[in-house]
Amino acid sequence: MSSKVVAVLSSILVLVCLVAIPAKAAEDDAAPKFKTKDVMKKAMKGPLLKKVASGDASDEEKKELHAMMVALSKNKPKKGDEESWKKLTGALVKASQAAVAGDAKAGGMLKKAANCKACHTSHK
Numbered sequence: 590m591s592s593k594v595v596a597v598l599s600s601i602l603v604l605v606c607l608v609a610i611p612a613k614a615a616e617d618d619a620a621p622k623f624k625t626k627d628v629m630k631k632a633m634k635g636p637l638l639k640k641v642a643s644g645d646a647s648d649e650e651k652k653e654l655h656a657m658m659v660a661l662s663k664n665k666p667k668k669g670d671e672e673s674w675k676k677l678t679g680a681l682v683k684a685s686q687a688a689v690a691g692d693a694k695a696g697g698m699l700k701k702a703a704n705c706k707a708c709h710t711s712h713k
């Protein structure tokens with residue numbers, strides 16, 4: 590294959606992905622994709638958030654973390670008020686979005702937003 594053909598094919602692939610992602614996001618509105626417990630196990634206690642915050646994560650891992658944070662923000666905490674939950678999870682959504690976008694400040698934002706104690710005291 591000539592490199593031009595490869596370039597055209599890969600840009601088609603990118604387009605397909607761009608179209609597919611919003612459709613998936615719409616599905617997510619109906620039912621949360623990750624339960625709070627799962628997010629804690631995989632992203633908070635698990636290595637995902639640390640890996641993304643340290644800048645060693647792949648694009649896939651950054652996207653996965655962002656999807657988890659979005660799901661977390663849509664989940665209902667079993668304790669605490671909604672305003673506080675929105676604020677705490679909103680910071681995580683913003684920080685993980687910055688990581689996906691390749692923002693150099695994302696690591697610091699993530700570390701600050703993933704304040705285990707602040708959130709557990711009010712919501713766990």
Ligand code: HEC
Pocket residue numbers: 625626629630633634666667677678702703704705706708709712713
């Ligand atoms: C935005 C809020 C929030 C933040 C930030 C947060 N947690 Fe949690 N975490 C929760 C809530 C809510 C629960 C209770 C989930 C439940 O039982 O449904 C929980 C539960 C847990 C659990 C128990 C999971 C289980 O299997 O029952 C662990 C472990 C945990 N968190 C680890 C962490 C660590 C480590 C951090 C920091 C790096 C962290 N969490 C940051 C909200 C948060």
